[in-house]
Amino acid sequence: MTTLYRKYRPTLFQEISGQEYVIKTLTNAIKNSQVSHAYLFTGPRGTGKTTTARIFAKTVNCLKPITKIDSDAVQIEPCNKCKNCQTILKNQAIDLIEIDAASHTGVDNIRQLKESINVPPTNFKYKVYIIDEVHMLSMGAFNALLKTLEEPPAHAIFILATTELHKVPDTILSRCQRFNIKPLTKDQIIARLKQIAHSEKIKIDKESLELISTEANGGMRDAESLFGQIISLGDKKITANDIREILGSSAKNTLPKMVEMITKNNLPEIISLINNLQTSGVNMKTFTNQLLNYFRDLLLLKISPENNEELLKKLTTEELAKLKTISQDFDLQNLIAIISLLQVSQKNFAQSDIPQLPLEMAMVEYFLKINPPKESFVKKKNLIKTTGPDTEVPVKKSPSQEKKVEVKKEKESVIEGSLDANKNKTSSTETVSTEKININIKTLLDNWSKILIEIKKRNQSILALLQNCAPTKIEENTLLVKTKYPFHKDKLNETKNRLTTEEVFAKILKVPLKVKFVTADELPQEKEKNNKESDLLYEAMKQVGGKLIKK
Numbered sequence: 001m002t003t004l005y006r007k008y009r010p011t012l013f014q015e016i017s018g019q020e021y022v023i024k025t026l027t028n029a030i031k032n033s034q035v036s037h038a039y040l041f042t043g044p045r046g047t048g049k050t051t052t053a054r055i056f057a058k059t060v061n062c063l064k065p066i067t068k069i070d071s072d073a074v075q076i077e078p079c080n081k082c083k084n085c086q087t088i089l090k091n092q093a094i095d096l097i098e099i100d101a102a103s104h105t106g107v108d109n110i111r112q113l114k115e116s117i118n119v120p121p122t123n124f125k126y127k128v129y130i131i132d133e134v135h136m137l138s139m140g141a142f143n144a145l146l147k148t149l150e151e152p153p154a155h156a157i158f159i160l161a162t163t164e165l166h167k168v169p170d171t172i173l174s175r176c177q178r179f180n181i182k183p184l185t186k187d188q189i190i191a192r193l194k195q196i197a198h199s200e201k202i203k204i205d206k207e208s209l210e211l212i213s214t215e216a217n218g219g220m221r222d223a224e225s226l227f228g229q230i231i232s233l234g235d236k237k238i239t240a241n242d243i244r245e246i247l248g249s250s251a252k253n254t255l256p257k258m259v260e261m262i263t264k265n266n267l268p269e270i271i272s273l274i275n276n277l278q279t280s281g282v283n284m285k286t287f288t289n290q291l292l293n294y295f296r297d298l299l300l301l302k303i304s305p306e307n308n309e310e311l312l313k314k315l316t317t318e319e320l321a322k323l324k325t326i327s328q329d330f331d332l333q334n335l336i337a338i339i340s341l342l343q344v345s346q347k348n349f350a351q352s353d354i355p356q357l358p359l360e361m362a363m364v365e366y367f368l369k370i371n372p373p374k375e376s377f378v379k380k381k382n383l384i385k386t387t388g389p390d391t392e393v394p395v396k397k398s399p400s401q402e403k404k405v406e407v408k409k410e411k412e413s414v415i416e417g418s419l420d421a422n423k424n425k426t427s428s429t430e431t432v433s434t435e436k437i438n439i440n441i442k443t444l445l446d447n448w449s450k451i452l453i454e455i456k457k458r459n460q461s462i463l464a465l466l467q468n469c470a471p472t473k474i475e476e477n478t479l480l481v482k483t484k485y486p487f488h489k490d491k492l493n494e495t496k497n498r499l500t501t502e503e504v505f506a507k508i509l510k511v512p513l514k515v516k517f518v519t520a521d522e523l524p525q526e527k528e529k530n531n532k533e534s535d536l537l538y539e540a541m542k543q544v545g546g547k548l549i550k551k
Helices: 020-031 048-060 083-089 107-117 137-150 186-200 206-218 218-229 238-248 251-263 267-279 284-303 307-312 317-327 333-351 357-372 375-381 401-419 441-446 448-458 461-465 487-491 497-507 523-545
Strands: 040-044 096-100 125-132 158-160 176-179 383-385 392-394 470-475 476-485 516-517
Touching: 020 048, 020 176, 020 186, 040 048, 040 096, 048 083, 048 096, 048 125, 048 158, 048 375, 083 333, 096 107, 096 186, 107 125, 125 218, 137 176, 186 206, 186 218, 206 218, 218 238, 251 267, 251 317, 267 284, 284 317, 284 333, 284 357, 333 357, 441 448, 448 461, 461 497, 476 487, 487 497, 487 516, 497 516
Parallel strands: 040 158, 040 176, 096 125, 125 158, 476 516
Antiparallel strands: 383 392, 470 476
16 A cells, blocks of 8 residues: 555645745746756755655656746646656656665765766756755765766756755855755645545544644654554544544643643642653653744744744644743743753653653753752751742651751751851851861862762762862851853852852861852952062063053
8 A cells, every 4th residue: 555645745846835935946947947957955854855856857857848837836847748757757767866865875875976977868868866865974975976066967967855954064055056945834734634635535624634734743744644544544534532542642732731730830740741641652752842842932932922923834823822821921031941951851862761751850950940949958957849849858867867967956056046146137048157167278179189079970060160160268168269260150159059069068078168159350369469460561561661552
């Protein structure tokens, strides 16, 4: 049985959906005998790049092309009846060479192409080379192809297709006419599916068509493949429930439900939903991609509520209205945070043996960002904060730990009793101590490598910043650490990063040392040093008769 996307693959330019600009430019070039020697088609998978290339190859070699006089978009079409057209339609054309770059990545493959390119076409006017997924070629293969593109014979046309344009070298791009094959809108996919349903004598309702078009995410091939899978059930009437059963769940219902739980800070329910999706057979990477697209839509609405042209292409009016309502529950910073975490989770799916773990970790990290645990939870109460500001779960301790806690509490009560009225106003997120810490810079520097090793176990980002810092001075109970850049200082002084650093210092040095990150300009001795250097420079300049030049 022929799959739907092969059975209904366009054979004429006018049958290609959603690429009017591309079709008009290509057909004009053929009609006016201005065919280029190299083209590059770029765009998402399943949007018609290879199909367009095949129709182009057929049209330039058609013996009786049909000229369109009154058409705005299509200027010329292949006849689909002549010997050349029939040869291509039956996949028997020896002058149409299709190369899958994903499996022919080496330089030897391109060298074979170079050797055959000078041989004139056997039956056609042009010998057409279609190189699919061209970005998969090795650098050596690209260099070999470059020479061919620079000096091609008059009878050769190259059509390169890629889903990842950024991987194609600029030297190749500069020698091709580039066309962007756009993702199809929901309406364009639905219109095409209606035509197929009519031809197959299948009844399908509007909601079912919308579900398929949403799942296809702009790709006609994916939409036709899914539609074919549904038709194979044998029912002549397709319902939305049939489609949801094949998809494993309804993305249309699950995504808003997931987002609603996020707005309510309901982390346990989110983790439960993720696990239910996994056990019901949903591909977690696909679901994460859908969730990422959903939050991207929310971000676009948040940035520009009135500019909805892109969203209207893929959403219904009802979906857009619901999205606007949900966008009001997020601020811009939260949307940026969750999108960044979802992007990271996408990369981690390939490395995880637990399918749902990358998405679970993204959700947990997001809630830690918007609800950071208070220092008092970590240092005084020894409690773990879970989903909300008022929810605290005590950590179970061993008898020896309990004894240590009691001693610590007694010590803290003595310290707190000695504080004056002003110090009682200190923020609840900071631990106050009046005891003089008996430690010097030399001791700290001797233990610096141990501190960095312990930091590495906890947070690689903090380690990267600390490696460019230098402990400088201890004032009372606070260590001043000099940073190279203001950005490093600001990042390390963030509550979460500072607390982590202080915990490591306390563990290694056995003293509750406060840490403050500063730049060189904020250190008095550095300022004095810089001033002295300036004075010495000025004196030297006077000795040689120099003068200051203002830039």
